Amino acid sequence: MTRVLVPVEVLAGKTVSPGLMQLLGTVDVTVLGYHVLPEQTPPDQARLQYEERATAALEDLGQEFRTAGGAADHRLVFTHDREQTVDRIADEVGARALAISGVTGDIDSLLVSLSGDVAVDRILDFVIEVIGDREIGVTLLLAGQPEAGSDGRLDTAASQLREAGIDVETSVSTGSPFESLMDSVPNHDAIVMGESAPSLRSLVFGDESERVAAASVGPVLVVRSDEPSDDEAV
Amino acid sequence: MSSEPTGTNIEGTAPDAEHVVETDEATITDDAELERTIGLSGGLAIGIGTMIGAGIFVFPGLAGAEVGAAAAASFGVGGVIALLVALPTSELATAMPKSGGGYYFISRGLGTLAGTVIGLSLWLGLVFATAFYLVGLGFYALDGLALVGITVGSSPETIVSGIAVVAGIGFTVLNVTGTENAAKLQNGIVALLLSMLLAFLAFGMADALGFVDAGTPPGEARDVWAIGPIMSVAALVFTSYLGFAQVATVAGEMKSPGRNLPLAMIGSVVIVTAMYVLTIFVATSVFTQDALAAAGETAMVEIGRALLGTPGALVIIVGGLLATMSSANASILSTSRAIYGVSKDALLPRWASRINLKYGTPHVALGMAGGPVIVLAATRQVQLLAEVASFLHLIMYGLMCVALVAIRRDEPDWYDPDFTVPGGPVIPVIGAVASFGLIAFMDPFSIVVGIGVIGATAGWYFYYARDIRLKGAL
Numbered sequence A: 001m002t003r004v005l006v007p008v009e010v011l012a013g014k015t016v017s018p019g020l021m022q023l024l025g026t027v028d029v030t031v032l033g034y035h036v037l038p039e040q041t042p043p044d045q046a047r048l049q050y051e052e053r054a055t056a057a058l059e060d061l062g063q064e065f066r067t068a069g070g071a072a073d074h075r076l077v078f079t080h081d082r083e084q085t086v087d088r089i090a091d092e093v094g095a096r097a098l099a100i101s102g103v104t105g106d107i108d109s110l111l112v113s114l115s116g117d118v119a120v121d122r123i124l125d126f127v128i129e130v131i132g133d134r135e136i137g138v139t140l141l142l143a144g145q146p147e148a149g150s151d152g153r154l155d156t157a158a159s160q161l162r163e164a165g166i167d168v169e170t171s172v173s174t175g176s177p178f179e180s181l182m183d184s185v186p187n188h189d190a191i192v193m194g195e196s197a198p199s200l201r202s203l204v205f206g207d208e209s210e211r212v213a214a215a216s217v218g219p220v221l222v223v224r225s226d227e228p229s230d231d232e233a234v
Numbered sequence B: 001m002s003s004e005p006t007g008t009n010i011e012g013t014a015p016d017a018e019h020v021v022e023t024d025e026a027t028i029t030d031d032a033e034l035e036r037t038i039g040l041s042g043g044l045a046i047g048i049g050t051m052i053g054a055g056i057f058v059f060p061g062l063a064g065a066e067v068g069a070a071a072a073a074s075f076g077v078g079g080v081i082a083l084l085v086a087l088p089t090s091e092l093a094t095a096m097p098k099s100g101g102g103y104y105f106i107s108r109g110l111g112t113l114a115g116t117v118i119g120l121s122l123w124l125g126l127v128f129a130t131a132f133y134l135v136g137l138g139f140y141a142l143d144g145l146a147l148v149g150i151t152v153g154s155s156p157e158t159i160v161s162g163i164a165v166v167a168g169i170g171f172t173v174l175n176v177t178g179t180e181n182a183a184k185l186q187n188g189i190v191a192l193l194l195s196m197l198l199a200f201l202a203f204g205m206a207d208a209l210g211f212v213d214a215g216t217p218p219g220e221a222r223d224v225w226a227i228g229p230i231m232s233v234a235a236l237v238f239t240s241y242l243g244f245a246q247v248a249t250v251a252g253e254m255k256s257p258g259r260n261l262p263l264a265m266i267g268s269v270v271i272v273t274a275m276y277v278l279t280i281f282v283a284t285s286v287f288t289q290d291a292l293a294a295a296g297e298t299a300m301v302e303i304g305r306a307l308l309g310t311p312g313a314l315v316i317i318v319g320g321l322l323a324t325m326s327s328a329n330a331s332i333l334s335t336s337r338a339i340y341g342v343s344k345d346a347l348l349p350r351w352a353s354r355i356n357l358k359y360g361t362p363h364v365a366l367g368m369a370g371g372p373v374i375v376l377a378a379t380r381q382v383q384l385l386a387e388v389a390s391f392l393h394l395i396m397y398g399l400m401c402v403a404l405v406a407i408r409r410d411e412p413d414w415y416d417p418d419f420t421v422p423g424g425p426v427i428p429v430i431g432a433v434a435s436f437g438l439i440a441f442m443d444p445f446s447i448v449v450g451i452g453v454i455g456a457t458a459g460w461y462f463y464y465a466r467d468i469r470l471k472g473a474l
Helices: A018-026 A043-067 A082-093 A120-131 A150-163 A177-187 A198-205 A208-216 B040-095 B102-110 B112-147 B156-177 B182-208 B227-241 B257-286 B289-344 B363-379 B382-410 B426-439 B444-464
Strands: A003-009 A028-036 A072-079 A097-100 A109-113 A137-143 A168-173 A190-194 A220-223 B026-028 B033-035
Touching (some): A003 A018, A018 A043, A018 A120, A018 A190, A028 A043, A043 A072, A043 B289, A082 B033, A109 A120, A120 A220, A137 A150, A137 A177, A150 A168, A168 A177, A177 A190, B040 B112, B040 B182, B040 B227, B040 B257, B040 B289, B040 B382, B040 B426, B102 B112, B102 B289, B102 B382, B112 B156, B112 B382, B112 B444, B156 B289, B156 B363, B182 B257, B182 B289, B227 B257, B227 B426, B363 B382, B382 B426
Parallel strands (some): A003 A097, A072 B033, A109 A137, A137 A168, A190 A220
Antiparallel strands (some): A097 A220
């Protein structure tokens, strides 16, 4: 089954919004509780002091996922480098996508960005699986300078989703992928995008302020560009 | 024999022990994982960055004043001893890739008394070393002030102490409150220093070998090519090599420790030894023994001036400031890890390793590093600070070699190093003899202070933690 990794800065009091928990009810979820330490501090030293508190918070989150109708296991990591940790755990659990939580209520519409050099099929497969048989609408967004055949990409994608019984709108923009995405956000409850779109990668892997910006527009689901073969996944 | 640590200290605290699985990317404990984030370049930067400050920028004048051109041999001897210890340390570190470095190896190989003495001596040895780097920084800052035209009045010594103390307070506060990525800054400083030194060396070698003539000052050459004085200077300048074992204090955070730990430790010793020997060769070619004696701690600045005029002096001053800062900062970081290692095993109170949630930094341990550093830096005793630091480290180095032999003889189940020192016990035995032997060439007063520190740490063990057993426990 498809697995989604939800990184949470657990000791900073960060949590997962109920809307995202509901949205992820159709897939397996691993909550990655992490705590980033300055280089002055050995991660083991922080573990000694904060492990109990962090584990308790993660167990509470697991309980909330069950209440929202889903299920989640968790990993707890003390690290100096958030990006390295997120990448490693995503590989180890074989995650198809990463989710960063944002403020949201019920999720009725997804904004799906197909801009840039992304694996469109992987994104669409993931969207179909997450939505399942629920009434969640999708807007497909293609931004950036048009290339040969890019119109076809949007239409093919839209019909693929319609075949799966999903309500689809399309939107084309010649602006930058990032700005077009932000402009389209207000009418949607969550964003789905591909990991390999470089200008969007900072939403998940960028510095603190960029991630806060991402969280403020609602949950963001990033479909990973490659996943390890089954025998590598633990 | 149980492989678990046993016993409690005077406060009833037991060592924190847990079964862990080490992978190339993380340490997996029962409920949490610890990411390994330091790569080979980070490890080399810790090793080189700690070592390069003292050796190249403070010692040429002091060492050249004693034995002239033979000082290059003294640095060579120091490098060989460092290499003889770096090899066994690499084997131990790949078998036990944990925070705490030398303390960890010795407490598991030779028992809790030796472990406590070394754990606390590593802390205090780093304190002496850091104070030495800060005094060096003070001398360079004084020269920098003079170069930009600020002359200090009748008491330049007071200014040196003042700068050293202020810098000590500054680094401590910076380490407690600074959460930015200083590792990248440290890597940059090391790269900049290496390129500056290479340029300086290239020009200096051209001068030394007679291709260019920089018009070096006349002087009377009195090179002392005799074993006794060369070894005595080697004992003094050995502080220049104290950085490689600091790589082991971050062993728990190194990626692929089986590969990166030996490469970082042995690589940094080889690189630094080559730089030192060449620099001393240049320094003693440009300035003869009596000219070096007159120039003192910042003789390198005068050499830079002789080779390249005022810009040369400026380059050396900037390099000296960066290098002594990098050494001091890297040592304060290692100190806090040394304190954490012994505190985790209940040999120091658990509160010594507390960290604060606001900055996420170990403020108590950093304070236990910075406080005594400031007091010692104010004394301005370059030679004493350097030798006591060397003494305490040499004891640790010798015991690490002994621990390697002891552990190999016991063949415990958990001992499975990725890197093995070739040649059986030959290298560790020579390393131990050389480490202990070098101490004999030190100034007697430095030896007395060093023995006093060792005695105090042993006393602490009998008072505080005599029931704790760590030998053989992983």
